[in-house]
Amino acid sequence: MKRQVLWINPLGTDLFDRPILEFLKTAKAPETELEVRSLGRGPLHLEYHYYEALVLPDILHELKRAERAGFDGAIIGCFYDPGLREAREITERLVVTAPAEAALHIASSLGHSFSIIVGRKKWIPKMRENLAHYGFKDRLASFKSVELGVHDFQRDRGETARRLRAAAKEAVERDGAEVIILGCTLEFGFYKQLQEELGVPVIDAVLAPLKYLEFLIELKQRLGWGPSKAYGYEGPPQLEIAEWKLEEQYGLRGSGSR
Numbered sequence: 001m002k003r004q005v006l007w008i009n010p011l012g013t014d015l016f017d018r019p020i021l022e023f024l025k026t027a028k029a030p031e032t033e034l035e036v037r038s039l040g041r042g043p044l045h046l047e048y049h050y051y052e053a054l055v056l057p058d059i060l061h062e063l064k065r066a067e068r069a070g071f072d073g074a075i076i077g078c079f080y081d082p083g084l085r086e087a088r089e090i091t092e093r094l095v096v097t098a099p100a101e102a103a104l105h106i107a108s109s110l111g112h113s114f115s116i117i118v119g120r121k122k123w124i125p126k127m128r129e130n131l132a133h134y135g136f137k138d139r140l141a142s143f144k145s146v147e148l149g150v151h152d153f154q155r156d157r158g159e160t161a162r163r164l165r166a167a168a169k170e171a172v173e174r175d176g177a178e179v180i181i182l183g184c185t186l187e188f189g190f191y192k193q194l195q196e197e198l199g200v201p202v203i204d205a206v207l208a209p210l211k212y213l214e215f216l217i218e219l220k221q222r223l224g225w226g227p228s229k230a231y232g233y234e235g236p237p238q239l240e241i242a243e244w245k246l247e248e249q250y251g252l253r254g255s256g257s258r
């Protein structure tokens with residue numbers, strides 16, 4: 001059964017769209033068809049809470065457009081998982097996940113403890129909040145910062161590999177990490193060499209949500225298991241949305257083509 005999957009780069013640049021699409025293709029299932037989109041406006045990274053707040057409406061409305069266009073699933077492509085809970089409120093058929101949720105679930109199945117390699121120390125408080133929210137804080141061995149910004153990871157891949165290797169090695173040997181999570185989507189492409197050198201699983205933050213989403217879509221299609229709408233993911237009333245003209249204000253009325 002074919003499945004249509006959208007990766008949203010929640011940035012105001014398409015600089016990473018093509019490289020991420022090509023990388024996703026290396027791991028996708030044969031029946032998965034992929035599209036990668038960026039937002040077309042807004043900040044060029046989400047390293048600050050203010051930037052994250054700015055992109056939330058565009059992420060959510062892009063997901064609504066994807067659902068109306070017939071996509072089966074979507075990934076919010078930032079390790080902060082911006083808007084994931086909100087996305088599950090406003091979608092009915094579309095299956096949505098994000099990198100941190102996916103990577104944490106996978107890592108917890110592969111070892112008792114994991115370390116997360118982040119770009120900057122600035123990122124750690126938000127990621128620690130997500131760990132608690134997802135219920136994995138007791139599995140954390142450590143956070144390791146390589147002091148690189150989002151746009152630095154792919155700029156000098158040799159230097160990035162050196163820093164990731166040093167941080168991951170310390171996490172395994174000193175902190176007792178059994179699994180390493182690369183805690184930024186722009187750290188893509190380094191996992192294979194690292195896990196060969198370290199001898200432990202290294203979770204790539206681009207491939208993890210793709211494989212997790214394929215699994216979630218299959219659960220939805222074959223077994224009918226999707227997000228519960230009973231309490232936390234109960235959606236806002238359509239009557240309110242219509243009365244307040246929210247779709248008109250945000251340019252959603254009549255959208256649905258890809």
